[in-house]
Amino acid sequence: MKYLILSNVILICSLAGCTSIKPRNLGPVPPPPSASYQLPTANCRLPTFFTDPSFQKALFKASMDIRDYHLTGLVFMKKILDTRYGIRDTGYGMRDLGSCVYRVVFSNELGMTFFDFEISADSMQVIYCFEPMNKKPMLKILGTNFRLLLGTHMTEEPCLWFFQRETGNLVGKDKSDHFKRWSTFSPAGDTLYSVACKSTFADATRISFTQYNLGFPGKIRIENPFVKLKLSLTLLSLN
Amino acid sequence: MHKLVIPLLILIPVVLFAQQKPLDAVSIQRIKNSVMQTAESTKTISSDFTQEKEMAILNDKIISSGKFYFKQENLLRWEYIHPFSYIITLCGNVINIRDDGQTREFNTRSNKLFAEINKIVVGSVRGTLLNDSENFKANYSQNQQYYIVNLIPQSEKFRESLQKILIYFDKTDFSVDQVELFESGADHTKITFTNKKINLPLPDEIFDLK
Numbered sequence: 001m002k003y004l005i006l007s008n009v010i011l012i013c014s015l016a017g018c019t020s021i022k023p024r025n026l027g028p029v030p031p032p033p034s035a036s037y038q039l040p041t042a043n044c045r046l047p048t049f050f051t052d053p054s055f056q057k058a059l060f061k062a063s064m065d066i067r068d069y070h071l072t073g074l075v076f077m078k079k080i081l082d083t084r085y086g087i088r089d090t091g092y093g094m095r096d097l098g099s100c101v102y103r104v105v106f107s108n109e110l111g112m113t114f115f116d117f118e119i120s121a122d123s124m125q126v127i128y129c130f131e132p133m134n135k136k137p138m139l140k141i142l143g144t145n146f147r148l149l150l151g152t153h154m155t156e157e158p159c160l161w162f163f164q165r166e167t168g169n170l171v172g173k174d175k176s177d178h179f180k181r182w183s184t185f186s187p188a189g190d191t192l193y194s195v196a197c198k199s200t201f202a203d204a205t206r207i208s209f210t211q212y213n214l215g216f217p218g219k220i221r222i223e224n225p226f227v228k229l230k231l232s233l234t235l236l237s238l239n
Numbered sequence: 240m241h242k243l244v245i246p247l248l249i250l251i252p253v254v255l256f257a258q259q260k261p262l263d264a265v266s267i268q269r270i271k272n273s274v275m276q277t278a279e280s281t282k283t284i285s286s287d288f289t290q291e292k293e294m295a296i297l298n299d300k301i302i303s304s305g306k307f308y309f310k311q312e313n314l315l316r317w318e319y320i321h322p323f324s325y326i327i328t329l330c331g332n333v334i335n336i337r338d339d340g341q342t343r344e345f346n347t348r349s350n351k352l353f354a355e356i357n358k359i360v361v362g363s364v365r366g367t368l369l370n371d372s373e374n375f376k377a378n379y380s381q382n383q384q385y386y387i388v389n390l391i392p393q394s395e396k397f398r399e400s401l402q403k404i405l406i407y408f409d410k411t412d413f414s415v416d417q418v419e420l421f422e423s424g425a426d427h428t429k430i431t432f433t434n435k436k437i438n439l440p441l442p443d444e445i446f447d448l449k
Contacts, residue, residue: 059301061323063338072325072338078297103297109325110360111292111301111420111428112400127296128424130400234339236322 021196021204021225023171023182026162049216050150051100055079060220060233062106064114067228069132073108075233077150080118102150103127119146141229144179145205145222148197159183169193202226259380259387267379270386270408274366277413281365284309284414286435295425307364307432314446315361328446329361335448342448363406363418364432375404385417386410399423412437 049055057078064071081101099121106114116127124143126134133139159172168187175181181197191212198204204226211218213235220233262270285308292301303323308316315329326337334345362368368390369377374397375390385407392398400423407417414435421427 057299059322061325061339070343072336074301074303074323076294076297076299076301078299080297105294105297107292107301109303109319109327111290111426113422113424113426116424116426128422234323 021182021198021206022180023162023164023169023184023196025165026171027165029161029163029170048151050077050079050102053082054239056239058238059236061236062234063232064106065228065230066133066138071106071108071114073106073114074236076103076105076107078103081120100150102146104146104150115142117142117146119143119150121147138227141203141205141224141227144197144203145207145224145229145231148179148181148195148205149207149220149222259382262379262381262386270379270388270413271369273413274369274408278365278367281309281414282311282438283441284364284435284437285439285441286432288430288432290428290430292428293426308441308445309361309364310441310443310446313361314443315364316446317360326448328448330446337448359401359404363404364415366406366408366413366415368404368406381410384410386413 050058057076060075060077062071062073062075079100080103101118101120103116103118105116108114113128113130115129115133117129118125118127124139124147126139129139133142159174162171162173163169164171164184170185170187170189172183172185173181174183178199179197180199181195183195184193185191186193192209194206194208196204196206204224206223206225208221208223209217209219210221216235216238218235220235222231222233223229286306287304288307289302289304294300303319304321305317305319307318308314313329313331317327319325326335328335332346336343336345359368362371368375369388374393376393378389378391380387380389388406388408390404390406392401392403402421402423404421405417405419406415407419408414409416414437416432418430419427420430
């Protein structure tokens with residue numbers, strides 16, 4: 001019995017290690033290069049690509065690998081409510097959530113919908129999800145992924161800053177809902193490279209941003225190592 | 240009041256012509272026979288296509304376009320050109336997809352989802368889905384330009400994804416001009432075929448992505 005418990009503990013620790021998304025090799029931030037240099041932001045409520053007032057909608061070419069499935073198609077994201085500028089009709093009645101609400105639709109190239117979600121700061125409503133993916137654990141993971149991507153998580157505490165020794169990148173750590181979150185920036189602090197968060201090892205998520213053009217990432221990659229989910233988005237059109 | 244009469248008299252016939260009129264049993268059988276004859280005599284099809292996915296609640300459309308090729312019996316190439324590059328070919332039970340420079344192969348025997356999509360796409364484009372009474376219930380109507388077949392899936396499970404398919408047959412040659420796929424929500428996808436070329440030589444190589 002003791003050996004069974006021990007082997008389970010070892011197995012869980014191994015799995016937790018395999019799903020570590022915390023940036024490695026972190027140390028204290030070195031003295032600033034000049035008196036005028038400031039760390040990127042007082043809080044880490046990022047990414048802001050989608051919460052920016054100028055964002056309306058975006059179309060991505062997408063591919064998703066999850067277990068035995070390889071799905072390709074288009075992901076369409078649209079901000080349907082932004083209460084910072086007044087209350088608007090989402091199509092399901094008037095809402096005032098004090099933040100932004102988005103619709104995220106993933107369909108194949110022929111137009112058949114895989115899933116259609118409504119995402120806000122505190123919830124995800126499933127408008128439609130095709131049957132193989134319509135499982136509670138999967139929906140929870142996808143909800144976490146998109147809420148992290150869309151930046152709807154609210155920050156609860158100030159950001160602690162770290163320096164990544166091997167790359168020179170700046171890493172901000174904060175907490176949001178019950179998630180620990182790490183945001184990795186360029187050494188100058190002006191470009192967001194990735195965001196990672198987790199509350200347990202099972203829901204660990206890493207999102208990386210590359211190929212920036214006019215301040216918006218051209219490629220976004222979302223990974224959940226524990227469930228081996230990878231979602232790649234390539235920007236086709238913006239607004 | 241009389242000033243409105245003449246414009247109304249002009250408008251009403253136009254509206255009536257645009258409306259769909261149901262068909263009787265004799266006409267339906269004639270259409271089915273003509274569609275099958277056309278399908279059998281069509282060895283190859285090359286055409287452009289435009290695809291519009293309408294998302295009703297979002298009041299938005301996703302528009303894509305490309306080229307479509309078909310060769311009897313069961314070779315199909317669906318090539319998206321704008322706004323993304325994507326090719327899917329069907330050779331019997333084998334599906335090849337080229338996406339982002341990578342080519343993958345799937346077998347419809349082991350992949351039911353692809354098998355179903357394959358059957359609907361090929362059956363819609365060729366018009367042979369009309370004879371699949373086991374899986375679809377068909378209602379026929381016409382307007383000035385088209386014979387319109389409304390296919391409703393018999394399976395309740397199928398209807399959770401796809402409520403109905405509308406196929407528009409050109410009255411002049413019984414070829415498929417348009418296919419509309421209606422999902423269970425308010426979204427639907429319309430595929431329009433233009434610049435159609437029938438029975439021109441097509442090499443088998445264009446259906447092989449390897």
